[in-house]
Amino acid sequence: MTKDVRENRLKARIRDIADFYHKKGRMPSFSEIGDMVGIKSKNAVYKLVNKLEKLKVLERDDKGRLIPVSIASSVKMLGTVEAGFPSPAEEELSDSLSLDTLLVKNPQATFLLKVSGYSMSEAGILPGDMVIVDKGQVPKSGDIVIAEVDGEWTMKYLDKSGDGVTLLPANYKFKPIKPQKELKIAGVVTAVIRKYR
Amino acid sequence: MTKDVRENRLKARIRDIADFYHKKGRMPSFSEIGDMVGIKSKNAVYKLVNKLEKLKVLERDDKGRLIPVSIASSVKMLGTVEAGFPSPAEEELSDSLSLDTLLVKNPQATFLLKVSGYSMSEAGILPGDMVIVDKGQVPKSGDIVIAEVDGEWTMKYLDKSGDGVTLLPANYKFKPIKPQKELKIAGVVTAVIRKYR
DNA sequence: TTATATGGTGAACGATAGTTCACTGTCAAG
């Protein structure tokens, strides 16, 4: 009864703080939290923050400043499509994460390129897709790489299994590439993104 | 000569601040910036921040607190694969963005589901891929949706063109689904993500 | 040469930060 009311109020407050963070790009201060959720005393906010810290919604700095934890993540990870969506209560339990931290290891060396050809279509990489490319990663055999071969840029599978290096397309209509003069591997494709609408 | 030195020092400082932000989850204070980059006077930091604000690296709050702009984004958007990578100087000019803001409109209603079947493989959605699902979006004809049809969860194209509603697979080996009793559309697939390694 | 922008030091300012204390109701469990 009143327990539900308390929980709902707590969730609403977490949502308020998360909204603030996503809109303003920083965590609110204690007094700002108080203004948001309708608490007049900073001490009450202090206790609220203690609770949220235990819930791993946020963390405290060594200097006491707030840093987001579950708040910073924009999506919640569920199971497979076949499993469908769980009940709202169970949704809460699923661990949430940020796409940036999931997909980008070192931001300084990571780029987004647009795909235009069909040469990798059998690997599920279609024209209009975007690939995340890490320039700092060491390319291994089997990786999809962005390479400059004899003056032209392509995206292909890197194959070091035979003698020399071969670039393999993922489309039977395209031919493997044996670099004649030079092969410069600029980066490794670490992820593919397709955005609808 | 000395101009290059100045620019490089500025870039190194921007990198320091970005590293701080990505590691600690919040922007540093003025004195923290001073400690990081080796400036003893907060006034010098103040002038530095003014410059970074003009460069759109960061912004200032109405209360003077720092919020990240280009610092918050983890990837830099380039052109097509065929265009390849530009020179490092041109790389700087490319606009950078955050994958979270690029792919997620409302974080509260967005989920990540894992794909397991081949029923959408011709749309470039393969087993092991992840789909970003927005539960708050209104499903339109042509969208890829997550639906519960007659008690089972699937991901299919939504087709409202004919009479009634049909769920279309993207694989000729699978058959279109005409819901017998009930069709609950739980969300719209807004993006596909494939992560390597 | 003389200006003048640039980048820095150091001290001071009021405002706000997070924290702590004492105190007050409210509700559920004993």
Next chain:
DNA sequence: CTTGACAGTGAACTATCGTTCACCATATAA
């Protein structure tokens, strides 16, 4: 009915915040 946890008020505390002041050194431009 009492007890104790919970949630909140209000005031005080120190530390740190961003800002501004006056001043200095070094380059670049006139």
